[in-house]
Amino acid sequence: MNKSLTLTVPDDWHLHLRDGAMLHAVAAHSAGFGRAIIMPNLVPPVVTGAQAAAYRDRILAALPPGARLQPQMTLYLTDSTDPADVVAAHQAGLIRAVKLYPAGATTNSASGVTDFDRVRPVLEAMAQAGIPLCVHGEVTDPAVDIFDREAVFIDRVLDPIRRATPGLRVVMEHITTAEGVAYARSGGGDLGATITTHHLVINRNAILAGGIRPHYYCLPVAKRETHRLALRQAATSGEARFFLGTDSAPHPDSAKLQPCGCAGCFTAPNTMSILAQVFEDDGALDRLEAFTSLNGAAFYGLPPNAGKIRLTRRDTPAEYPAQITAGDETVTVFDPGFPLYWHQEDV
Numbered sequence: 001m002n003k004s005l006t007l008t009v010p011d012d013w014h015l016h017l018r019d020g021a022m023l024h025a026v027a028a029h030s031a032g033f034g035r036a037i038i039m040p041n042l043v044p045p046v047v048t049g050a051q052a053a054a055y056r057d058r059i060l061a062a063l064p065p066g067a068r069l070q071p072q073m074t075l076y077l078t079d080s081t082d083p084a085d086v087v088a089a090h091q092a093g094l095i096r097a098v099k100l101y102p103a104g105a106t107t108n109s110a111s112g113v114t115d116f117d118r119v120r121p122v123l124e125a126m127a128q129a130g131i132p133l134c135v136h137g138e139v140t141d142p143a144v145d146i147f148d149r150e151a152v153f154i155d156r157v158l159d160p161i162r163r164a165t166p167g168l169r170v171v172m173e174h175i176t177t178a179e180g181v182a183y184a185r186s187g188g189g190d191l192g193a194t195i196t197t198h199h200l201v202i203n204r205n206a207i208l209a210g211g212i213r214p215h216y217y218c219l220p221v222a223k224r225e226t227h228r229l230a231l232r233q234a235a236t237s238g239e240a241r242f243f244l245g246t247d248s249a250p251h252p253d254s255a256k257l258q259p260c261g262c263a264g265c266f267t268a269p270n271t272m273s274i275l276a277q278v279f280e281d282d283g284a285l286d287r288l289e290a291f292t293s294l295n296g297a298a299f300y301g302l303p304p305n306a307g308k309i310r311l312t313r314r315d316t317p318a319e320y321p322a323q324i325t326a327g328d329e330t331v332t333v334f335d336p337g338f339p340l341y342w343h344q345e346d347v
């Protein structure tokens with residue numbers, strides 16, 4: 001029997017749209033979201049308000065006619081970011097947040113922060129102005145095991161930053177561990193956490209058991225099953241501090257399928273169908289809207305989107321492409337490993 005659910009139009013609080021041919025190929029797949037926080041890790045990165053405005057225009061030009069998506073731009077924090085520039089860009093309405101990548105933590109993070117003391121004045125100015133900091137929470141110390149890098153970051157970097165900068169609004173991006181969930185819960189209304197679609201579905205076995213599967217490799221890397229279950233519990237709890245940030249991160253297959261392949265799962269085309277299945281499996285369909293459409297907006301101080309979507313569970317699986325084309329390249333769409341019976345429509 002068909003089952004139907006009407007939701008406020010969802011938002012994606014962590015999205016990679018890239019640029020050029022890739023942007024043109026992927027933009028339509030996020031066009032049904034109301035708002036998305038756009039990651040600034042282009043080459044070169046988006047570091048000024050003017051660059052953010054120009055990138056926003058390129059995104060709007062790449063979206064199909066009638067697209068809903070309102071890109072929410074971010075600046076890429078570097079050791080030399082000027083606090084006054086950040087505040088001015090925010091006051092001019094050019095940016096919604098600032099992104100912190102520890103230098104070397106992930107794709108195109110070479111210009112990221114090398115010394116957290118050097119960005120202290122920026123963080124203080126952001127706390128004063130109420131500008132959220134979106135944090136890629138992994139240490140880069142090669143002595144720390146890659147599966148421990150999130151938990152160590154919380155202790156060594158994130159907690160000290162938050163203690164030193166009262167009032168700073170922080171989003172722990174794409175949390176992947178029970179420690180991340182617990183730390184997010186330890187904060188007040190100034191601390192939120194995004195959770196991706198793929199981290200609710202896969203654990204590290206998907207990447208490594210029975211052969212190496214590069215399309216499941218992302219950063220922070222998926223952890224063991226206990227952590228995935230903690231994330232599922234958090235996402236489906238309805239708690240205001242947890243909200244959707246897909247981290248949909250398209251890469252050409254030619255860059256993923258390499259001896260040293262790059263990190264990222266491309267989930268934009270099937271995210272809502274996957275999430276409906278996840279929430280149904282956990283008996284939490286009544287809390288899906290909080291996770292996808294309400295909690296993030298509230299954290300960012302924005303009203304929920306005005307429109308509605310309908311998700312209908314049909315007997316026939318929803319169709320989505322296994323790959324899309326971007327210029328001369330293909331990009332593989334995330335395969336959740338189960339059929340998707342939830343179909344999305346506008347109301």
Ligand code: DOR
Nearest residue numbers: 106107218219249263264
């Ligand atoms: O898997 C990831 N891909 N994690 C990130 O932090 C960056 C992203 C990308 O830009 O490809």
Ligand code: ZN
Nearest residue numbers: 016039247249
């Ligand atoms: Zn990301």
